[in-house]
Amino acid sequence: MFVELLDKLRCPHTHEDNPLIATTAVTFERYIVEGTLGCSVCLAEYRVHKGAMDMEGNFPVPALTPELLSEEESTRRAALLGLDERGGLYLVDLLGRYSIPAHLAISPDSQFVAMSVMDRQEHAVMSICGRPDTLPFAAACMRGIAFDIDVPVSLLQSAVNALAPGGRLVAPADTAVPPGVEEIARDDRSWVAQRVATPVLNVIRRASR
Ligand SMILES: [Zn+2]
Structure with missing residues (x-):
C-alpha cells in the first residue's frame, strides 16, 4: 500500500468522516508492507x-x-473508465486487476487500487483483500471506479461519494444506477455513469424530500 494514499483513506464505518492512521511495522520504499490502519473514532483496525x-x-x-x-x-475497460493522459486515482474490481498494466501503458500518470483481490497486485498503488460493503476512501478523490460483479447498494453509494465531479462509475448492466450519477452509456454487459457536478446540493435535496 502506497504511503501517499493515506490522506485519501477514511474509515468505512458510519460516523463522522475520519482519516485512518497507519502504524507501520514493515515498509519498503514508499509502500506499507506490514502494519495496521486504525480509526480513532470507532477504533476499527x-x-x-x-x-x-x-x-x-x-x-x-x-x-x-x-x-x-x-x-x-x-x-x-479503459474506454469505459475514460482513461486519458490527465491521470488520476481509479479503482478496479477483481477482474480489472489484470488490466492494470495495460491501463498504465496508456495512462502512465494514473494510479490504480485493486479491490477484492486475494493478494497484492504489484502494479496497483493499493490492494484491498476482501470485498467491503463501503469503500474506505475520502469524498471526491477518485476519477473512476469499475465494478465487475455483484455490487451491493451500500458499496455503490460509497463509490458515488468517492468520485470527483465528472468521475466515472462502471457497473454490471443488471445493477440499478444509484443517485448522484447520470448514465452516459450502456450495453448488454455494463453501464457507465458520470458523477454529477453538484454533489452537495443533490445530497441536500434528497435529504429534504
Ligand atoms: Zn471508524
Missing part, C-alpha cells in the same frame, strides 16, 4: 499484510477465461 489491506466481506472467485483476460477486455 484493518491489517495491512503482505502489502494488501485486509477488509471484511467475502467475494466470489471468478472463473477466469481467456476472453476475460484479453487485450480487448482491457481496451474496453
Whole structure:
C-alpha cells in the first residue's frame, strides 16, 4: 500500500468522516508492507499484510477465461473508465486487476487500487483483500471506479461519494444506477455513469424530500 494514499483513506464505518492512521511495522520504499490502519473514532483496525489491506466481506472467485483476460477486455475497460493522459486515482474490481498494466501503458500518470483481490497486485498503488460493503476512501478523490460483479447498494453509494465531479462509475448492466450519477452509456454487459457536478446540493435535496 502506497504511503501517499493515506490522506485519501477514511474509515468505512458510519460516523463522522475520519482519516485512518497507519502504524507501520514493515515498509519498503514508499509502500506499507506490514502494519495496521486504525480509526480513532470507532477504533476499527484493518491489517495491512503482505502489502494488501485486509477488509471484511467475502467475494466470489471468478472463473477466469481467456476472453476475460484479453487485450480487448482491457481496451474496453479503459474506454469505459475514460482513461486519458490527465491521470488520476481509479479503482478496479477483481477482474480489472489484470488490466492494470495495460491501463498504465496508456495512462502512465494514473494510479490504480485493486479491490477484492486475494493478494497484492504489484502494479496497483493499493490492494484491498476482501470485498467491503463501503469503500474506505475520502469524498471526491477518485476519477473512476469499475465494478465487475455483484455490487451491493451500500458499496455503490460509497463509490458515488468517492468520485470527483465528472468521475466515472462502471457497473454490471443488471445493477440499478444509484443517485448522484447520470448514465452516459450502456450495453448488454455494463453501464457507465458520470458523477454529477453538484454533489452537495443533490445530497441536500434528497435529504429534504
Ligand atoms: Zn471508524
